[in-house]
Amino acid sequence: xxxxxxxxxxxxxxxxxxxxxxxxxxxxxxxxxxxxxxxxxxxxxxxxxxxxxxxxxxxxxxxxxxxxxxxxxxxxxxxxxxxxxxxxxxxxxxxxxxxxxxxxxxxxxxxxxxxxxxxxxxxxxxxxxxxxxxxxxxxxxxxxxxxxxxxxxxxxxxxxxxxxxxxxxxxxxxx
Amino acid sequence: xxxxxxxxxxxxxxxxxxxxxxxxxxxxxxxxxxxxxxxxxxxxxxxxxxxxxxxxxxxxxxxxxxxxxxxxxxxxxxxxxxxxxxxxxxxxxxxxxxxxxxxxxxxxxxxxxxxxxxxxxxxxxxxxxxxxxxxxxxxxxxxxxxxxxxxxxxxxxxxxxxxxxxxxxxxxxxxxxxxxxxxxxxxxxxxxxxxxxxxxxxxxxxxxxxxxxxxxxxxxxxxxxxxxxxxxxxxxxxxxxxxxxxxxxxxxxxxxxxxxxxxxxxxxxxxxxxxxxxxxxxxxxxxxxxxxxxxxxxxxxxxxxxxxxxxxxxxxxxxxxxxxxxxxxxxxxxxxxxxxxxxxxxxxxxxxxxxxxxxxxxxxxxxxxxxxxxxxxxxxxxxxxxxxxxxxxxxxxxxxxxxxxxxxxxxxxxxxxxxxxxxxxxxxxxxxxxxxxxxxxxxxxxxxxxxxxxxxxxxxxxxxxxxxxxxxxxxxxxxxxxxxxxxxxxxxxxxxxxxxxxxxxxxxxxxxxxxxxxxxxxxxxxxxxxxxxxxxxxxxxxxxxxxxxxxxxxxxxxxxxxxxxxxxxxxxxxxxxxxxxxxxxxxxxxxxxxxxxxxxxxxxxxxxxxxxxxxxxxxxxxx
Numbered sequence: 001x002x003x004x005x006x007x008x009x010x011x012x013x014x015x016x017x018x019x020x021x022x023x024x025x026x027x028x029x030x031x032x033x034x035x036x037x038x039x040x041x042x043x044x045x046x047x048x049x050x051x052x053x054x055x056x057x058x059x060x061x062x063x064x065x066x067x068x069x070x071x072x073x074x075x076x077x078x079x080x081x082x083x084x085x086x087x088x089x090x091x092x093x094x095x096x097x098x099x100x101x102x103x104x105x106x107x108x109x110x111x112x113x114x115x116x117x118x119x120x121x122x123x124x125x126x127x128x129x130x131x132x133x134x135x136x137x138x139x140x141x142x143x144x145x146x147x148x149x150x151x152x153x154x155x156x157x158x159x160x161x162x163x164x165x166x167x168x169x170x171x172x173x174x175x
Numbered sequence: 176x177x178x179x180x181x182x183x184x185x186x187x188x189x190x191x192x193x194x195x196x197x198x199x200x201x202x203x204x205x206x207x208x209x210x211x212x213x214x215x216x217x218x219x220x221x222x223x224x225x226x227x228x229x230x231x232x233x234x235x236x237x238x239x240x241x242x243x244x245x246x247x248x249x250x251x252x253x254x255x256x257x258x259x260x261x262x263x264x265x266x267x268x269x270x271x272x273x274x275x276x277x278x279x280x281x282x283x284x285x286x287x288x289x290x291x292x293x294x295x296x297x298x299x300x301x302x303x304x305x306x307x308x309x310x311x312x313x314x315x316x317x318x319x320x321x322x323x324x325x326x327x328x329x330x331x332x333x334x335x336x337x338x339x340x341x342x343x344x345x346x347x348x349x350x351x352x353x354x355x356x357x358x359x360x361x362x363x364x365x366x367x368x369x370x371x372x373x374x375x376x377x378x379x380x381x382x383x384x385x386x387x388x389x390x391x392x393x394x395x396x397x398x399x400x401x402x403x404x405x406x407x408x409x410x411x412x413x414x415x416x417x418x419x420x421x422x423x424x425x426x427x428x429x430x431x432x433x434x435x436x437x438x439x440x441x442x443x444x445x446x447x448x449x450x451x452x453x454x455x456x457x458x459x460x461x462x463x464x465x466x467x468x469x470x471x472x473x474x475x476x477x478x479x480x481x482x483x484x485x486x487x488x489x490x491x492x493x494x495x496x497x498x499x500x501x502x503x504x505x506x507x508x509x510x511x512x513x514x515x516x517x518x519x520x521x522x523x524x525x526x527x528x529x530x531x532x533x534x535x536x537x538x539x540x541x542x543x544x545x546x547x548x549x550x551x552x553x554x555x556x557x558x559x560x561x562x563x564x565x566x567x568x569x570x571x572x573x574x575x576x577x578x579x580x581x582x583x584x585x586x587x588x589x590x591x592x593x594x595x596x597x598x599x600x601x602x603x604x605x606x607x608x609x610x611x612x613x614x615x616x617x618x619x620x621x622x623x624x625x626x627x628x629x630x631x632x633x634x635x636x637x638x639x640x641x642x643x644x645x646x647x648x649x650x651x652x653x654x655x656x657x658x659x660x661x662x663x664x665x666x667x668x669x670x671x672x673x674x675x676x677x678x679x680x681x682x683x684x685x686x687x688x689x690x691x692x693x694x695x696x697x698x699x700x701x702x703x704x705x706x707x708x709x710x711x712x713x714x715x716x717x718x719x720x721x722x723x724x725x726x727x728x729x730x731x732x733x734x735x736x737x738x739x740x741x742x743x744x745x746x747x748x749x750x751x752x753x754x755x756x757x758x759x760x761x762x763x764x765x766x767x768x769x770x771x772x773x774x775x776x777x778x779x780x781x782x783x784x785x786x787x788x789x790x791x792x793x794x795x796x797x798x
Contacts, residue, residue, distance in 0.1 A: 018472040018481045021274075025411075025477055028397070033404060035247060036397035037281065038345070045345055047327055049368040050470055050485045050497075055343070094340035106342025109395035114342075133419065133479055135472060155343055166469055167487065170495050174320060 007081025007143035009059060009150070010117075010124055015162055016137045019044060019052030023126035023138070030125045038109045041117040042126045045155045048174050051162045054126070054137065057083055057104055057117035058152040065116070068099030074116070081143050082119035090114055102152025177201050178402045179244040179691035180209075181285045185306060187299060189385055190234060190291030194306050197288075205694060206705055209243030209285065210255035211268020212668035215712040217288065218259065218266055223792055227721030231261035231377075232359055232384040234292035240350065240390065241286035242276040243670030244691050247398045248407055249684070250414050251672030252277045252476035254350070256365045256373040258381050262537075262592055262617040264724055265717030267376030267642050268667035271350065272475045272483075273367035276670060278348040281394025293386035296357075300330060300347075301392040302337075311388035315357060318530040319369050320497075322351045322389065330391045344393065351389035352379045353532020355580040359383050361592040362537040362579075362619075366529070370483075370499040371475075374534035375618055375645045377592070402693030410687050411477070417679050418479035424677070426471070428482030431460040433506030433521075436623070441745045442630035444512040444622050446550075446566055447543035448613045448737045451624045452745025455516040463500070463518045473499065480675055486522045493523035493569070501525040501535070504646070507622035508539025513546065514566030527573055531580040537592060538579065540619035542572050544593045545585075547611050553604055560584040593619060595724070610736045614644050616717065616726055621646020625738055627747040631658065634752050635760045638732050639768075641713035647673075652760060654702065654767040661706035668709065708784045710768065711776045715789045718775060718796055728774025732761055773797075 021037065021044045028036040037043065042056035059081050066074040066083060073089035074096060076082070090113035097105050097114070105114045117124075130138040163171035176182045183196045199213070207216040221237060222229050229235050238258040246252060254276035256269045279287070282303050296315040297308045314322050327346045334344040349367065356363035356379030363379025364372035373379075401407050418425065437443035437453040445453050456462075464471070467486040474481035488496045501509065501521055509524040510516065528535045548554035549564040556563055560578065564571050578586025589596050597612045613620050615637040623630045623646050625637075636649035640660055648667070651658030662681070666673040669688060676684060681698055688696050696705075720726055734752055741751040765772065769780030775797055781790040 016472075018470075018474045018478075020472075020474040020478045020481060021476050022415075022479070029404075029408060032397065034397035034400075037277065038395040039397065043345055045343075046368075047331075047346055049323065049370070050473065092340065094342065097340070097342040103343045107340060132415070133481075135481075166485070167497065170487075170497065174324060 007079070008119060008122060009081065009141050009143045010119070010127055011139045011141045012054065013137055014053040014158065015165055016135055017044065017053045018133075018135050019046060020133065020135070022129040022133060023054055026125040026129040030120060039115065041115050045159065047155060047159045048163050050166060051159050053158055053162060055102070055104060055155050055158070056126075058102065058150050059083065059143070060101070060151050061149050064099040064101065065096035065105060068095045070095060073113070077119070080119045080122045083116045084118055085114055085116055087111070087113035100152055101154070103154050104152050177204055178693050179399055180204060181280050181283050181399050183284050185284050185287045185301070186290070187287060187308070188290045189293040189297070189308070189387060192308055194308070207709065208668040208705070209246075210241050210270070210668045210670040211257065211664060212705070212709040213241055213286070214239045214255065214257035214268055215266060215709050215716070218257070219712050219716065219789070222259065223716070223788065226716055226719040226792070227795070229259050230722055231259040231264065231381060234385070236381055236384070238289040238378065238381050238385060239286065240279070240289075241670070242280055243668055245669040245671040245687055246276040247280055247476060248401070248411070248691050249669070249671035249675070249687055250411060250418070250477040250479050251474070251675045253670055253672050254279070255667055255670050256378045257376065258378060259716075260376040260378070261361050261380050262375075262377040263643050263717060264617070264720040265641065266713055267618070267645060269365070269373035269376040269378055270667055270670065271365060271367050271373035272371045272672060273348060274476045275348040275350050275367055275392060277398070277476045278392040278394045280398055281396045282392055283394065283396055287390065289385065289387065292384065296386050296388050298326065298387065298389040298391060300333070301390070302334060303395055314388050316354060319351065319353050319366060319532060320530060322353070323349060323369060326351070326389055326391055330393065334393060347391040347393040349389055349391045351532075352382045353530065353580070355532045356380060356383035357388070358580065358582050358590070360533065360579060360582065360590040361595070362534045362541060362590075363532055364534045366532055370529050372534060374536055375642060379532055401691045403690045406690035407687075410683065410690055413683065414675055414679065415479040418675055421480070421678065424482065425480050427460050427464070428480075428484060428500060429503035430463050430484060430500045430506065432503035433510055434459045436503065436507065436630065437511055440629040441627040441742065441747045442624035443507050444543065444613070444624070446514050447512060447547040447611060448624065449547065450743055450745070451626060452742065452747070453511055453516070458506070458510060458516045458518070467518045467522050475672070478672065478675065482674055486518070488519045488522050491519055493519050496523040496526040498522055498526040498529050504622050505535040505539070508536050508543070512539050512543040512622070513572050515569055520569040524569055524572060524576070527576055531576065533576065533580060536621060537619040538576065540613060541579065541589050541593050541596065542575060544597070544611055544613075545575065545589060548600070548608060553606055553608060558585060592617065613735045613737055615640065615735070616643035616731060617724065618643030618645055620644035620735065625734065626742050626751050628750065629747070633658065633760070634734070634757050635764055638734050638757065639761060639764045641710060641717055650764060652764055652767065654764070659702070661702050661710065664706045664709050665701060704784060707769070708786060711781060711784060711786055711789060714768075714770070714776055715793055719792065732774055733757065
């Protein structure tokens with residue numbers, strides 16, 4: 001990606017996901033210095049075997065999570081467009097989870113704050129390992145490229161869609 | 176506490192529904208590592224004194240689900256299942272891929288030790304330190320896909336109700352049995368993710384005998400603290416970089432072998448091993464890749480290879496069948512071994528085997544055996560409840576598979592596995608059918624023959640292995656050489672997927688062990704003491720055996736009769752195994768392993784390893 005200023009986004013082709021979960025490993029190693037799948041800001045869901053996909057912040061156009069936060073613990077990074085969590089301010093009330101159309105944020109398993117993808121200050125580690133493997137589910141792109149209106153989806157909805165794509169009519173029995 | 180371990184094990188008594196946490200001494204973990212090694216130690220300590228009397232399908236057997244220090248760190252997650260095996264009456268460290276081991280360690284446990292028998296069908300649900308036995312009557316009788324679907328939903332809803340503010344929970348990792356396990360079919364598996372299975376050993380039947388349908392685990396903690404996280408990160412990268420280089424291994428996995436192992440190395444079972452050669456290009460990997468693979472890279476936790484592929488039949492009478500690859504073993508055993516040479520038939524039968532919770536290798540071995548008896552007129556259509564079991568008839572084989580899983584009619588006899596069924600059939604038919612049985616110590620031989628001499632197993636690989644026909648743990652000379660069973664013991668004890676270690680120096684896995692645990696372990700020390708100790712324990716339990724069958728090394732440390740027949744066709748036509756050579760290598764193997772001329776571990780060697788109690792117990796079979 002050419003060096004350009006401005007917000008970025010992680011474009012994704014979910015149906016290419018192998019379920020290797022290297023993104024979870026890279027994210028938790030980077031943020032927590034441990035391999036810690038449930039503390040990863042990107043989590044691979046597998047509600048149906050074969051239908052694995054990474055579930056993480058989509059940086060919605062209108063940032064409903066930021067607006068829903070009662071203590072102003074969430075803000076939008078001017079530089080990357082990521083939602084930033086002020087962990088000291090956050091009370092882990094869960095209002096941002098409910099406000100997110102994809103129910104993407106989740107509470108840190110042992111600490112009292114919410115987890116949301118921070119785009120690794122513009123150098124997302126999940127993208128790095130995914131591309132290293134050649135699966136290329138994830139790609140860093142400029143947010144300003146086109147006028148897409150971004151929004152998040154719930155894991156159940158994504159699962160249903162991907163299962164239909166993979167298994168056709170059989171998806172009905174499996175989901 | 177040693178680094179790299181969670182430090183606790185779960186002890187569950189199904190009979191009394193009691194659950195407690197225990198710890199295992201550091202010395203034991205240092206010596207036996209985890210997985211297979213630790214299983215041998217636990218089973219020996221708890222059951223060794225009365226090993227011969229323990230019914231593997233009785234409540235006194237112990238069922239183990241163990242991780243190892245490398246689980247979750249070494250790319251490619253697995254879990255080791257063990258207990259007294261109803262197939263060999265010894266023990267097998269049987270591993271299954273998937274995230275179960277990682278979730279368990281993230282819950283704070285290195286393993287689960289299960290005792291007794293449940294009064295009614297149940298499943299174990301672990302959420303970190305919250306552990307409970309739950310009713311499973313609604314999933315009892317359900318196939319793999321339905322079981323996974325129902326339990327995934329149920330457990331996620333429970334978690335949501337209990338922790339409403341957490342956000343969305345990912346699915347728990349689930350190990351389960353299908354109808355075959357419930358019906359105590361000896362070739363039943365403990366399975367994960369529809370298609371992954373711990374097959375060798377017959378632990379699906381053990382789990383069924385205990386009334387346990389599944390274990391579901393959600394761990395929200397981190398993997399254990401390690402000695403050197405920087406080193407672990409670098410080693411993960413090293414393993415991944417090595418795997419990324421191997422383009423064809425990644426692209427095709429073992430799926431290319433269904434053609435190559437027949438056509439090139441001539442060591443693939445064809446029609447119950449009557450041949451090991453074929454040149455059927457309808458079975459080439461291009462056919463699988465182009466016609467049925469709907470997901471080309473499918474992997475378990477941390478895996479850079481993703482040798483698994485998801486296959487689905489799109490047209491014709493088997494439309495809608497879904498399984499993985501099939502991998503080489505199932506291509507062979509549920510393909511060429513049955514005279515089937517198309518991806519569609521192969522996917523159809525593999526999917527059925529998955530759904531019923533059967534081992535594709537060992538059930539395929541039973542099917543091939545039955546079909547050969549039908550070919551020879553020993554089995555009639557009436558014997559087979561009206562099924563005409565002709566080579567190449569996928570529907571006939573499917574009908575028999577269902578009978579086996581539900582123990583209906585002839586299926587009840589075949590549900591005992593090839594060897595035990597053959598003993599009964601020989602008696603009933605007054606014909607020696609053992610000559611058509613391809614197994615070792617009650618365990619079917621994996622789909623890699625020895626006659627051409629071009630595949631990896633050696634002529635004593637199955638005869639001298641402590642896990643019988645298990646193709647992932649074969650014996651070889653010298654005992655510290657490249658093909659030795661002692662390396663298989665490391666893989667299954669540290670518990671990771673050795674498919675990601677191909678092409679890496681052996682040292683890397685020991686470096687990995689050190690980076691995780693902080694403990695120095697050299698390949699030399701492994702071979703001369705730790706692995707040897709585990710080998711002796713496994714050998715002792717295998718020879719003590721019982722209660723239904725015992726192995727006599729003189730007779731049973733041998734290849735199946737078929738492996739002494741000449742190959743009938745192909746580039747290695749006429750080649751076979753030399754009996755005298757087998758005897759010669761067998762004697763050498765006994766010597767290197769510290770076994771006497773009767774194949775029993777020698778007192779002196781056992782004592783050197785600190786196994787005095789094993790020595791004492793072996794007096795029971797020494798005289």
